[in-house]
Amino acid sequence: MLTRLAGGRVFDPANGIDGVVRDVCFDDGRIVADPGPGAGGRTIDVGGAVVMAGAIDMHTHIGGGKVNLARLLLPEDHRTSAYARDEMLRACCGRAAPSTLATGYRYAEMGYTMCFEPAMLPVNARQTHLEMGDTPIVDKGAYALLGNDDFLLRMLAAGEPQEKINDYVAWTLDASQAIAIKVVNPGGISAFKFNQRRLDVDEKHTHYGVTPRRVLQALTRAVHELQVPHALHVHGSNLGIPGNVDSTLATIEAADGLPIHLTHIQFHSYGAEGDRKFSSAAARIAEAINTHPNASCDVGQIMFGQTVTMSGDSMSQWRNAGLGRPNKSVVMDIECDAGCGVVPFRYRDRSFVNALQWAIGLEIFLLVRDPWRVFLTTDHPNGAPFTTYPHLIRLLMDRAFRNEMLERIDPDARAASTLGSLTREYSLYEIAIMTRAAPARTLGLADRGHLGAGASADVVVYRDDPDRERMFEKPQLVFKGGRLVVRDGKIVEITTGDTHVVKPAFDRAAIEGSLRPYFERFLTMRLESFRISDDEACECGNGARLVVHRCCRPGAAA
């Protein structure tokens, strides 16, 4: 049935529409061109409201082994955040480490219709897909982790040709059913297994003799040559260490001009100046992003309060384990594939370091000029739970509010930050870019993140409230694939989201010819057990449809 959302102010940056009052029509799950009056169907008056495509979180830890470890580790989080079942929703809990049900419910209630798990260990991919399958309403996809697996490091040490690396990367995307490739602390997670405690961009891995720079070069090139839409997604070296800005700048240079995405860049934008040897390097980082059109970033903003950090970066998490609040942690070496670490954190506004971290994130948001290349994330839950997004949006859109918050933080951190002098306020159009149009474009989702004809009818209607936090917290209406799933912030229907993947072409026989003996000699399962078929991905997804996106260079005609 045709649905017409009539009279809303539409923000649809992918189609250049900036606050124009117009109708949005959809039928059978897809946006359609306005068929004009007399076409029938239902009309919903949304006059005065703001209409956007469904929001997309391109970096949020929603499923997989490390998330389940965090859930198990934090009964504290769950005692105070339990939700009762009702006629529509099942009982669930969690704020910092929410259950899959809570994750799907809370995202949908905020107008998010797609979420991407950015750290899927290929060896743990099945569990990740099973968890995403139990995350209702929203669409999902995952980035496969490479760059610390012994197979790739051996190939690099042996000087194998780029074509073979490309085949392996494509094979991994296919076998794990992923949409992008991520590298975490390139080579460093593996190095930690060999008792190395730090690995800077040009330091050699003690066993393989390979540098993080070489890993970055091989993977950025593979992703580029395979025409995977999303650039290599990079969690850089030396996370959280004062002075790590130099590693981050070296990481950007290591891409040699090829596309690169720097994730949770706030955690990688630290100087080592001042009395406390900890300072903001946001200006240098923002300048680097501004002058490198091949680079994009998401921020990983921190917010004050209790959360839990979960990361593939076992090297960094072991280093940070002593900072855990409550004081406990999990660090794992995983299956010659990767690693992980879980450390609960309580960020405090009266802590100099935490307060400056908060300011650094906001500085980056305000200093990076192109909203198409900076994404709104808290690196859920590492900087803060995703439920803080409406508050973050208000900080970006409302300078007076931001300065009010700035007054509350540690005074030394306030003095060490330029935040108070930054006058920029994000517009609704820019927020729509950061949270809709740009994530869809970077991931190659041609039919998402916009409201043009043919797009999936993922549509959100917000009341135009000058308090942007209140506005983005509780949308008036959320449609997913054309179905009304949320009304006034309450879920009214549970749907099953799609699973999004890419499948670049590759030489299966060649790469499996190398992989099969490797599996047989060293690993603890057969190659056939490792791979997830398309049918199985759907089964894991609780009947989700598998949507295969086209591999082509960004900007190429679809």
Added chain:
Amino acid sequence: MTDGYNARVMMTSTPPVPASSTGIDQDSAEGDVPVTCPFCGLLCDDVAVSARESSIDVRARGCATSRDGFARAGSQALAERASPRIKGRSASLDDAIAASASILRDAALPLISGLATDVAGARAALALADRCGAVVDHMNSPAKFRNLLAFQDRGWVSTTLAEARNRADVVVVIGARAEARFPRLFERILGPADSLVGLAAAERRIVVVGRGPNPSTGPAATLRIEVDATQLHDVVAGLAAIAAKRPIHAAQVAGIPLERLRAVVELLRGARYGVVTWAAPDLEVAHAELAVQAIARLVAELNATTRCAALPLGGTDGDFTADAVSLWQTGLPFRTSFASGKPRFEPWLHDGRRMLQGGEVDALLWIATLGVQAPPKTALPTIMIGSHDQVAAADCDVAIPVGTPGIDHAGHLVRVDKVVTLRLAACRPSSLPRAAEVLDGIRQRI
């Protein structure tokens, strides 16, 4: 734009890949094709079986556990006799489902336990628990909570099978029954000849703490600390104290001279990658979680200078599987109650056995599809959903035979190290329903 070979797979532009070109085995394994054995947490995926209509035989790479498991679950004679029963009488599946729903509907506080099932079964069991306000606990919880309580208190540094296989130059096995519980642990994981880092089998040093036979495969124990199972916790506490350089005002621990324990710590300290492994059921003492904490402390201390990791062994009877599903769906592990409408985790209050014995629950749903898991004796109304050989022996108000994952139908199970989930293919066609179908059916009738 859509379709191809699978209506659920949408291509946004490139043509679909024909299923055959993916080279992935389809649902059934015939002849001597390797299958994944569901009967212990190792989930060995190289077991060659020959599946016939009347029986399933393990042909190669089996062990006592897998041979017995496949023989029982594969016996067609037993499967044919298995039919749903209500109060001992044969009944239709539909009637048995209705009778089960009626028991759960009438109960003020039902207990859903056993939970030896695959991911689909666990998903369905949790949805049912949510619907009928049940308490959920796994049959293996008494042992499992020894690890869980220690984990929730401080966490630990741990590892997985392939890491242990390729890197461990020193392995300390706490308890002498690891091989009995996981028969191919030494053969496949702790003793192979080849390693990614060039570690030769002869270089691996194995320390066994406990009294029992030497492992029959893999390298022989380099060092044995012979103590009874009831003294294991003293030994690990001693090892942790030595590693932390704490003063010990005794010459012996559990009758073992301190020097022997120092030798174990020195071996680990000198290792490139030490592994400390145990199976929680072997720690048969009160508050065994303190012993697990001591292991975690030992490992943490060693990581100050070298690498060392814990490898807790579990996963048998689907305990890690149901636990994982419970954690991701609800946010909480077993011993969670849905009675109030909100999920509430309480490791002592919601101990299923304790509640059953104390009359705090008034109905039991027992799920047992992975080998031998008999329900506890109780006078309460009891529903058993189990593999056909289990159900045949059960004396319950309602008994519903279902398939075994990996024998009768495909399914997913979580392996011994919690990281790897494997898909088990069906060995042969089967008319038995899946536990998940039966559980969903019951939920829909409530």
